[in-house]
Amino acid sequence: MATHKALWKVPMFKFFFTPKGVRGLATFQHACSPKVCIVGGGPAGFYTAQHLVKTRPDVEVDIYERLPVPFGLVRFGVAPDHPEVKNVMNTFTQTAQHARCSFHGNVRVGKDVTVQELQESYHAVVLSYGAEGNRNMGVPGEDLDGVYSAKDFVGWYNGLPRNRHLRPDLSCETAVVLGQGNVALDVARILLSPVDILKKTDITQPALDAVSKSSVRRVLIVGRRGPLQVACTIKELREMVNLPGTRPEMVVSEFDGIAEKLKALPRPRKRLTELLLKAAVETPGEKELERLKSDKQAWGFRFFRSPVEVLPSADHTRVAGIRLAVNRLVGEGEGARAEATGEVEDMECGLVVSSIGYKSLAIDPVVPFDSRKDVIPNTMGRVQNAAGLYCSGWVKRGPTGVIATTMNDSFDTARTLLHDMDKGILDISTAKPGSQGVAALLHKRGVKPVSFSDWEKIDIEETRRGEARGKPREKLLDVGEMLQVAWA
Amino acid sequence: MSLVTLTRRLLNLSAQGSPLRRSAFVLASDTAGLKRCSLPGQLQACCTRQRNVSTSTQPLRADSKVTINFINRDGEKITAKGSPGESLLDVVINQDLDFDGFGACEGTLACSTCHLIFDEDVYKKLGPVTDEEMDMLDLAYGLTDTSRLGCQICLTRSLDGITARVPDSVTDIRQSEDVSS
Numbered sequence: 208m209a210t211h212k213a214l215w216k217v218p219m220f221k222f223f224f225t226p227k228g229v230r231g232l233a234t235f236q237h238a239c240s241p242k243v244c245i246v247g248g249g250p251a252g253f254y255t256a257q258h259l260v261k262t263r264p265d266v267e268v269d270i271y272e273r274l275p276v277p278f279g280l281v282r283f284g285v286a287p288d289h290p291e292v293k294n295v296m297n298t299f300t301q302t303a304q305h306a307r308c309s310f311h312g313n314v315r316v317g318k319d320v321t322v323q324e325l326q327e328s329y330h331a332v333v334l335s336y337g338a339e340g341n342r343n344m345g346v347p348g349e350d351l352d353g354v355y356s357a358k359d360f361v362g363w364y365n366g367l368p369r370n371r372h373l374r375p376d377l378s379c380e381t382a383v384v385l386g387q388g389n390v391a392l393d394v395a396r397i398l399l400s401p402v403d404i405l406k407k408t409d410i411t412q413p414a415l416d417a418v419s420k421s422s423v424r425r426v427l428i429v430g431r432r433g434p435l436q437v438a439c440t441i442k443e444l445r446e447m448v449n450l451p452g453t454r455p456e457m458v459v460s461e462f463d464g465i466a467e468k469l470k471a472l473p474r475p476r477k478r479l480t481e482l483l484l485k486a487a488v489e490t491p492g493e494k495e496l497e498r499l500k501s502d503k504q505a506w507g508f509r510f511f512r513s514p515v516e517v518l519p520s521a522d523h524t525r526v527a528g529i530r531l532a533v534n535r536l537v538g539e540g541e542g543a544r545a546e547a548t549g550e551v552e553d554m555e556c557g558l559v560v561s562s563i564g565y566k567s568l569a570i571d572p573v574v575p576f577d578s579r580k581d582v583i584p585n586t587m588g589r590v591q592n593a594a595g596l597y598c599s600g601w602v603k604r605g606p607t608g609v610i611a612t613t614m615n616d617s618f619d620t621a622r623t624l625l626h627d628m629d630k631g632i633l634d635i636s637t638a639k640p641g642s643q644g645v646a647a648l649l650h651k652r653g654v655k656p657v658s659f660s661d662w663e664k665i666d667i668e669e670t671r672r673g674e675a676r677g678k679p680r681e682k683l684l685d686v687g688e689m690l691q692v693a694w695a
Numbered sequence: 696m697s698l699v700t701l702t703r704r705l706l707n708l709s710a711q712g713s714p715l716r717r718s719a720f721v722l723a724s725d726t727a728g729l730k731r732c733s734l735p736g737q738l739q740a741c742c743t744r745q746r747n748v749s750t751s752t753q754p755l756r757a758d759s760k761v762t763i764n765f766i767n768r769d770g771e772k773i774t775a776k777g778s779p780g781e782s783l784l785d786v787v788i789n790q791d792l793d794f795d796g797f798g799a800c801e802g803t804l805a806c807s808t809c810h811l812i813f814d815e816d817v818y819k820k821l822g823p824v825t826d827e828e829m830d831m832l833d834l835a836y837g838l839t840d841t842s843r844l845g846c847q848i849c850l851t852r853s854l855d856g857i858t859a860r861v862p863d864s865v866t867d868i869r870q871s872e873d874v875s876s
Contacts, residue, residue, distance in 0.1 A: 254796070257795075258795060261795070289805065291800050291801075291803035291804065291805035292800060292805045292806070294799070294800045294801040294803060294805070295799050295800065295806075297801065298799065440830075440833070440834060441830045441833055442827075442830045442831065445826070445827075445830060474833065474838065475833035475834070475838070478829065478830070478833055479833070609806070609834055610799065610806060611796075611799065611806050611807055611808050611834065611835075611836070614796050614799060614808065615796070615836065618795060618796060
């Protein structure tokens with residue numbers, strides 16, 4: 208299989224990534240070569256693997272992923288209308304097809320194989336499994352029908368198998384999104400985007416059907432602090448501002464005093480705030496006014512508000528509104544704190560999506576975990592007090608940042624690991640069995656991994672189904688079906 | 696199997712043109728609001744420029760090439776040549792320059808990994824910056840007043856001999872905070 212991979216890729220993929228090891232197939236599968244295992248097949252895992260195989264010509268890397276399909280949040284997190292961001296999958300594919308890198312999907316680390324068993328087979332284990340938990344609001348009514356975490360909502364429209372049965376009720380007019388980060392804006396944008404745009408993306412068909420029938424016309428995006436503290440980035444804000452058929456609906460008084468503070472802000476925050484002010488306060492030109500009049504939908508930020516309670520409908524079956532505490536800001540700038548004034552207000556809505564952050568979960572008792580910060584305690588990617596364990600991505604530094612953040616962070620961890628190999632901090636003197644050792648365990652336990660070429664069969668099938676609908680891809684939603692296609 | 700996938704993907708994405716063209720560049724041409732690099736009197740978009748992946752076809756005379764000096768993350772100077780109409784990202788890719796992680800979104804203005812820093816006099820020659828490029832630059836590591844994205848800079852004769860510095864990636868404030876915590 209390695210030969211087959213190596214043959215075609217050299218001339219076709221000469222950019223970004225020179226597969227140095229491919230040249231000499233003799234370097235492949237050396238008994239004494241350093242073996243590294245990566246837990247999690249998302250961007251952190253792939254970028255860590257990329258840097259390892261590229262920098263050190265003898266290292267062998269295996270990526271283990273719980274699902275049969277690779278790429279993690281690039282597949283299941285990045286919004287369907289952001290196909291450009293998904294171009295990173297091309298680079299990940301090259302990494303996976305590198306002679307010294309292998310992908311093993313459908314393997315649950317912590318269940319099918321323990322981290323300790325991985326450590327017995329590999330010289331180093333890198334934990335890159337991301338943040339699959341979400342922060343709860345911790346308010347009464349959170350469990351009512353019509354209240355979703357953004358993580359589940361995003362998972363639903365992006366085809367995450369565990370969220371396929373979410374089927375959110377979109378029959379209301381107003382939706383409230385709690386949180387003002389990029390995920391919150393993704394959710395708002397998907398709720399309000401013209402179906403003609405969405406139908407050309409890889410949004411799942413059930414989600415597309417639901418959104419086409421949606422009655423949601425107004426999305427309010429609520430944050431506990433003020434306009435100077437919004438967590439979204441400017442690209443996502445600009446998309447909201449330019450969203451066809453949708454006008455901004457802000458509360459002008461919430462922007463009091465903001466214009467005066469612009470001058471002292473660093474460039475990114477300044478440009479973001481200027482755009483925000485333009486959408487909120489500025490009187491639009493004639494042409495823009497014409498467009499706004501015809502827009503039937505609206506979106507808006509609501510600042511200085513924290514959820515207190517999700518209010519039930521008269522029959523107590525589902526959400527009918529949300530009670531918000533009114534805050535004031537203590538302090539200035541990025542570090543300003545929200546403090547409750549004691550005042551509350553109710554907001555009517557039929558859908559609540561809480562987008563107040565993801566969080567990492569502990570995977571295995573042998574891996575140290577900081578349950579206050581929800582990360583693996585580490586120094587530059589070295590897991591504290593655990594020789595041979597490393598971490599990268601969200602589980603290392605918390606669930607923030609764009610893909611380039613994770614890329615740099617993963618390269619850093621790879622550098623640390625390579626440094627430790629070079630300096631003898633990490634013992635690579637004894638031979639380890641690598642994937643062969645793990646394969647034997649998995650076989651004994653009746654677990655059959657999905658290889659990268661198996662995934663490519665899924666990829667072909669999804670692309671084929673997408674073509675029939677004029678979409679780049681129609682994702683398989685069921686793990687059983689994925690496995691069936693993979694092993695067909 | 697892999698070859699089939701690849702060919703299929705490229706065929707899908709190439710709405711108009713050679714199936715061998717990189718998918719990213721085709722996507723770029725479809726994305727509204729992107730800057731179009733244009734050569735004087737020629738109006739040729741560098742991002743949509745047809746290119747053969749093979750390096751053997753070089754129809755342009757050697758003297759029409761534009762020389763670019765890159766300073767990589769280790770401070771080493773690397774001299775490369777590109778053709779007018781290509782972007783700086785194209786040069787990095789076509790010349791196989793090893794800047795790890797460079798051009799992650801493949802020139803579609805969806806990341807800031809092709810961030811380059813210029814001297815002020817060179818920066819002024821590079822032409823206007825779109826809002827969309829500025830938006831991405833705002834997320835770049837080590838942003839300076841003379842930063843640009845390599846994918847948005849189109850080679851012209853007047854840029855011959857310029858120097859572009861690849862910023863050091865290990866300057867993220869959040870990471871240093873992490874280490875200290």
